[in-house]
Amino acid sequence: MRRFLAGLAAVVAALIGTTQPAAACAGLIGPNGAVNLLRTSTFAGYHDGVEHYVTAFKFAGGSGQFGSLIPLPGIPSSVEKGGDWTLQRLIRETTPVPVGIFRSAGAPLTADAQVILQVRIDALDITVLKGGGAEVGRWATEHGFRLPPAAPEVLDFYAARSPIFLAAIFDADAAKARGQQIGDGTPVHVTIPTANPWVPLRILALGKTGDDRIDADVYLLTDQRPALLPYPLANGMRLDHSAPATVSLLTDLRSDKGMDWIPQSGWLTKIAIAASASQLTYDLAVDAKGASPSRVAAGLEAPASSSPTPSKSSTDTVALIGIALAALGALVLLRRSQTVSA
Amino acid sequence: MILRTLVALALAASAAGACAPANAALPTQIGIRIHYSRFEPTKIEVPMGVPVTFTLVNDDPIEHEWLIGDESFHARHRTGTEAVHGDRPNEVSLPPFATKTTTLTFDKPGALTFICHFPQHEAYGMVGGVMVRP
Numbered sequence: 258m259r260r261f262l263a264g265l266a267a268v269v270a271a272l273i274g275t276t277q278p279a280a281a282c283a284g285l286i287g288p289n290g291a292v293n294l295l296r297t298s299t300f301a302g303y304h305d306g307v308e309h310y311v312t313a314f315k316f317a318g319g320s321g322q323f324g325s326l327i328p329l330p331g332i333p334s335s336v337e338k339g340g341d342w343t344l345q346r347l348i349r350e351t352t353p354v355p356v357g358i359f360r361s362a363g364a365p366l367t368a369d370a371q372v373i374l375q376v377r378i379d380a381l382d383i384t385v386l387k388g389g390g391a392e393v394g395r396w397a398t399e400h401g402f403r404l405p406p407a408a409p410e411v412l413d414f415y416a417a418r419s420p421i422f423l424a425a426i427f428d429a430d431a432a433k434a435r436g437q438q439i440g441d442g443t444p445v446h447v448t449i450p451t452a453n454p455w456v457p458l459r460i461l462a463l464g465k466t467g468d469d470r471i472d473a474d475v476y477l478l479t480d481q482r483p484a485l486l487p488y489p490l491a492n493g494m495r496l497d498h499s500a501p502a503t504v505s506l507l508t509d510l511r512s513d514k515g516m517d518w519i520p521q522s523g524w525l526t527k528i529a530i531a532a533s534a535s536q537l538t539y540d541l542a543v544d545a546k547g548a549s550p551s552r553v554a555a556g557l558e559a560p561a562s563s564s565p566t567p568s569k570s571s572t573d574t575v576a577l578i579g580i581a582l583a584a585l586g587a588l589v590l591l592r593r594s595q596t597v598s599a
Numbered sequence: 600m601i602l603r604t605l606v607a608l609a610l611a612a613s614a615a616g617a618c619a620p621a622n623a624a625l626p627t628q629i630g631i632r633i634h635y636s637r638f639e640p641t642k643i644e645v646p647m648g649v650p651v652t653f654t655l656v657n658d659d660p661i662e663h664e665w666l667i668g669d670e671s672f673h674a675r676h677r678t679g680t681e682a683v684h685g686d687r688p689n690e691v692s693l694p695p696f697a698t699k700t701t702t703l704t705f706d707k708p709g710a711l712t713f714i715c716h717f718p719q720h721e722a723y724g725m726v727g728g729v730m731v732r733p
Binding site for chain 1: 634635636658659660661662695696715717719720722723725
């Protein structure tokens with residue numbers, strides 16, 4: 258039912274940095290409920306129809322394997338180690354605020370989700386998956402992720418918009434062996450051709466309940482001032498910075514590894530998330546040309562029923578009627594059987 | 600997925616119609632679906648003193664459990680360490696997308712609850728109630 262909605266995806270973007278302790282980070286659950294991996298600052302830059310998503314996974318101690326699931330707006334053309342100072346430089350530019358999800362045990366690859374790409378970056382094993390919420394959830398479960406109870410609904414929520422997910426599994430033992438210290442981050446740069454940036458925010462509430470706090474920063478770099486939905490004024494969103502990017506920032510970012518795509522001019526937006534988990538039921542839709550962001554991408558509307566493959570819905574309806582008839586048939590048979598034996 | 604659930608629940612429902620005692624409106628075959636980490640339905644009435652069969656359908660890609668009992672039973676399980684249940688009919692582990700049946704005979708009238716005691720699942724709302732009627 259959800260597969261035919263796949264092409265509607267908008268795009269991805271950025272998350273961020275929380276001031277929360279490791280144990281309170283969004284949805285990232287390790288053995289015994291402990292969280293050992295933080296997703297720290299994230300940056301979403303958009304230029305020439307390509308999303309550049311840079312985030313860092315910070316080692317917070319512990320052992321074993323831990324991971325994170327991130328919904329993406331499309332299939333990445335590359336996933337590579339990020340530059341050394343992009344995230345720090347952005348934080349310094351806007352006055353910072355600091356950032357992350359599941360556990361893995363390494364099961365065999367048997368799920369129905371399609372593995373599109375796999376790459377190892379330092380102590381991180383990254384897998385890009387294509388599939389519906391059920392397929393991706395099963396893949397995660399079979400690979401030892403202990404998903405929180407909201408995961409089935411949240412994965413469906415995202416899969417209806419884009420069936421692409423990035424699973425990052427952090428091997429804490431390998432990190433120790435590499436000499437990584439607590440607090441060390443591993444930057445990852447994901448390049449995604451897409452029509453417009455999109456920032457998944459609801460996923461930050463995964464694993465949290467009710468009044469649990471979520472604090473995060475979203476950095477956007479677009480060619481011009483973007484239009485945002487929801488506009489960050491309420492529901493736990495705040496617009497902290499919106500101005501032309503300074504030449505010094507752009508020059509510094511461009512000089513980092515893999516960042517030569519940074520344009521000569523651009524618009525820098527910083528959005529702070531300071532919300533309760535129950536507030537964070539939306540994503541951030543962006544129109545990079547300043548026009549009209551998608552309500553579907555923002556999670557404010559379900560993807561339209563006028564999808565490209567409405568026939569699938571009809572097929573399901575027919576199948577449901579068939580099942581109802583079959584159940585009715587079974588009932589009749591059982592009643593008949595009772596009558597006969599009476 | 601929807602079809603599988605409907606088949607299981609429809610068969611449970613049809614069997615209920617066939618097997619319900621002639622003198623009782625309360626079903627002895629009950630289907631419970633788990634979807635998005637919630638039980639459907641959450642309120643059930645059952646007759647006392649006769650076997651009641653539950654068909655449990657986990658539609659989620661994550662593991663759940665269905666444990667039914669009184670408050671002291673649940674207090675024990677909230678702090679329990681059993682990773683998997685299966686030896687007792689009132690304690691059922693449900694792997695992702697699994698369907699299981701279990702049969703119980705309730706010997707006392709009153710209210711019981713069924714809960715999934717995996718971390719965070721009860722707080723998320725995986726709670727239902729069973730009223731045993733004499």
